[in-house]
Amino acid sequence: MAVNPSAIEVENMGFHYPGNSEVSFSGLNLKVEKGARFGLFGPNGAGKTTLISLMTGLLTADSGHVKLLGHEMGKQNNNATNRLFGFVPQDFSFYQELSPAENLEFFGAWSGLNKSTIKRRTDELLHILGLEEVRDKQVQKFSGGMKRRVNLAIGVIHNPEILFLDEPTVGVDVQTGHAIINYLLELNKNGTTLVYTSHQLSEAEDLCQQVALIDGGKIIAQDSLRNMLKDHKQESLEHLFLNLTGKDYRN
Amino acid sequence: MFKLWATIVKDVRILLRDIVGISLMFVMPIILVVVVTSIQNSTFNLVNKNKLSILICNSDTGQSSKQLIKSISKIGMFKVSLMPSDKSAQQMADAMHDNDAMLGVIIPPDFSRKVEAKSKSIAGKALTSFGLAGDSSKKVGDVDPLTLYYNPILQESLRLSVQGGIRSALQLVESRETLRSLYFSINEKQLPESLENEMLNNNTAINEIPVSKDGTRATPNATQHNVPAWTIFAMFFVIMSLGGSVVREKVSGSFIRLKTLPTNYLVGIFSKQITYLAVTMLQAAVIFSMGIWLFPFLGLPALNLPSDILALIIVTVVCGWCAVSYSICVGVFADTQEQANGFGAVSIVILAAIGGLMVPSFAMEGFAKTAANFSPMHWALQAYYSLFLEGGKLKDVVNNIIPLFIITVVLQLITFWGLKRKNLI
Incomplete structure (x- = not known):
């Protein structure tokens, strides 16, 4: 049986925030297969956002390395590596003064697309994500759900091979959440590797095939969702999560 | 080049939708120029005409x-x-x-x-x-x-x-x-x-003759003194929009995404320089036009442009670039919009004061006179006075343009260092 090549390889990675002696990660290893729908879960402060920041080059590892499709982050041409992935941060990462079309035009250019591709992708994405009618309206007047869809559209404008999603459906209604998850499944069908974090575990069960649980800067479990539930004799991801990370408050 | 163009278009769109920023950059300086010139003109009339x-x-x-x-x-x-x-x-x-x-x-x-x-x-x-x-x-x-x-x-x-x-x-x-x-x-x-x-009673008469470099003997008036001076101040006033814009971009979520894209943030900084340099040129054009065409309707003396228009353009471009560089520099180091706006507003008033916009620098002594050399507004004002009041040509203002240019380059280098230090590029 042929082994899928890795989309993401994190090897023996160490990291601590400057000015903070506490180590965030030490000797961390993680592999995400190409074409996978990978979920990264953990309680607040577990290190999910830090790990995504390291994988997207927003932070630089102290030791070890992160490879995206064989390209080492920070070691090779950053522009070439940055073209490979898209990022949908938890915060609204666009210009609220601009319209969805204007945001896509700008971020498309910064993603390395030419004018005609930007126009084509803008039309496509605004149609798919139900934003056609408001394409020329300022985003600051939009509802939270509409802003989430704009946030997602910008992250995928350049058809990335890997898509990092940091809580892409937080604060949206059921309809919007459902539409976003369906669109992500569609992207994955077309070959995009998804790396997803969320606290909405029922939604994660629908989306993710592979999961990793992270706590205290360590990966405490990693496997397919089916195997993990079976091995730990749990009915749902939520029960598995509580079982492995405990019920205490996290600050 | 397309990335730069797209960024300039983005910056212009955001600027045009920032009504408060535009008011601060255009309306406030225009009011300032009209009010200060009117007041100084009435003082002039009080002494010379009204008694x-x-x-x-x-x-x-x-x-x-x-x-x-x-x-x-x-x-x-x-x-x-x-x-x-x-x-x-x-x-x-x-x-x-x-x-x-x-x-x-x-x-x-x-x-x-x-x-x-x-x-x-x-x-x-x-x-x-x-x-x-x-x-x-x-x-x-x-x-x-x-x-x-x-x-x-x-x-x-x-x-x-x-x-x-x-x-x-x-x-x-x-x-x-x-x-x-x-x-x-x-x-x-x-x-x-x-x-x-x-x-x-048979006193010897005294003839008063303004000494100009081009031989013309136009008598300076409140407009010739004030319009160039407050145009410089207006150009530096872009800090109220640009400084905040840099901070806003830096602290907003959009910057996180920009950092993950295959484009260096220097493109963003370069775009802001071009966009806001155009704004400063527009400010100068609007204020000079007002001086020429609107002031006579307000009962104020009309502004006479210098004979060397090329020199005027060069001085204005270098001054505008310096104002933009200063604003970006403040924006890079400020952590909040309040810091950028507060420091920006106070610092340009100080630079204007030591630069001779409020008290003529020839009247300054000791420390104030030395400090004037560090204010870009001082060099810009000297260049403008040479052109507007003394009929100077480009060769007469080169000595003012060079220090202004050096200050601009130093501000650019400090900005680059700040971007590196703050891990923004």
């Missing part, structure tokens, strides 16, 4: 005090009003308020008699020194001083020139008395009026 009103209370009954009042009227600076002779200081103050007078003078009792006595004594001494019979032994007391009351809103420079005018009138009265005494002592008859006038 300062002065109340004179003459407690003396002799001829010298009458001559003094006549001489003060002849100076041309004052509109003289006479008051009844027995006024106290408080009554004079009240009268000044009631009559809207800026100045008041009380001529003391016995003024004429004492001036006459003093003149006779001086004439006696003069005759003795000529070897003629004269009485030089007689001691006379000093003439009691005139008391000058003034409204505190009068600036010191204006007050000094008022004092100088009254002193010269007083001098004339005393000289006339001395001359009459001398003449009478020698000739034992009155000094003929024609000779007296020839000796005292």
